[in-house]
Amino acid sequence: MPDTSPTDPTSGSPDLIEAPRRRRWPLVLGGLVALAVVAGVLVATTGGDDDTTAAGGETVRIGVVGASDPYWATYQEAAADEGIDVEIVDFADYNQPNPAVAEGELDLNQFQHIVFLADYNVATGEDLQPIGATAIYPLGLHSKQYDAVEDIPDGATVAVPDDASNQARALVLLQSAGLIELKSGGTIFSDLADVDTDASRVQVEALAAALTATSLDDLAGAVVNNDFVERAGLDFDDALAQDDPSDSAALPYANVFAARADDLDDPTYQRLVEIYQETQAVQDGVVEVSGGTAVMLDTPVEQLQASLAEVEADTRDQG
Incomplete structure (x- = not known):
């Protein structure tokens, strides 16, 4: 992962994933995506027509950092084709999407790797969980x-x-x-x-x-x-x-979709992970934005959750 200095998420030069510094919150994360320099929530980007709603007629709100990346619009279109209305909520600060999910303001987020998520859970006592892998950016x-x-x-x-x-x-x-x-x-x-x-x-x-x-x-x-x-x-x-994405030592650096623990079995959320992983145009878009460095993942959820539990335990021990 690159240096920890802020970079513009619209620059098209993504960072690699890095482990957070020893036990501190808030964190400044380099790597999943480039860190924005302006604090606060940006205007939400919405996609899909009024008649393309998720099961129950509700919109699924997903928090990200870097919603201007073209593949998010492609992702929204792919979800709308299956009747799921996705609203992409763009954040300029990495410390906001997790609390927003925990407090129910978002349904999911996709901006972080397992190490970052573990540090957040340990520091706050929350229990957000990964529900699907997206990519790892090799060092x-x-x-x-x-x-x-x-x-x-x-x-x-x-x-x-x-x-x-x-x-x-x-x-x-x-x-x-x-x-x-x-x-x-x-x-x-x-x-x-x-x-x-x-x-x-x-x-x-x-x-x-x-x-x-x-x-x-x-x-x-x-x-x-x-x-x-x-x-x-x-x-x-x-x-x-x-980094070898198949190496167990690299797994904590996998980027993930995260949800509240009570929502792990939500079929709409699970399907949204599959759409991200199965839509070739989305996958190609992520790789293009990363400068060809992203390695796309479809790691089983059970492995992601086991890795999170292990990293959380290690983080507590370090404290």
Whole structure:
């Protein structure tokens, strides 16, 4: 995920997903989508005709950040084709959509990954739950000297971002690539102290996220946040390794639709998740807006909920 500084959600340069900093609320999230710079709720965007309503004649209100992304209009049209009226409510602040769902002002939201949701639940005592996966935005390992992970020599130095929100994910990526071993096995709280240096192939150095890419001339490799890949003249496709969405360690970074726990079995909500996952134009639109980095997911709900429970437990332990 990119740096944690705010970016304009209309810029078309999405961030990668990142774990939140240690136990704090409110959070500033980078990654699912770019963070808006203007606080407050924007004007809601509505779709569908008056006669295209959900079961019971009610409109389903979904909170998002970045409703101007074209795929949301496509999604509304696909839902309307099945008789479901969807109202997309656009927020400019990541701290608002979860309380809005909890208080019943929204039916669903789709803007966050599991780690963010877990931190919110633990901090507030709420019980919002994922009802479906959307996408994960891979974090990549880049190199100017080597063309493959196996070419990186033992003892070489690889850089990771120095902020806690990105460092844990970068270390898990290096472990998945076979370059290091983490004493904990890899968690959302891993840091340099978690690296088993005797069992690792490379040395790990922490640099400011903005410097990992620009320091590649002096490094064997670096985990580069999404925001800095193209700025540094790198290509997303040239990454030697990236998060594997099928890896259980990457699951907490999956973006999800979230609902109140009492609404998990609502058939209309479940169908709306399926429409998002099954409508090719929606899927293509998400990938396009992400600059081709998004990996679309249809992870079973049971796995998402189990991951949330695990991250919540870990977050409480850290407190």
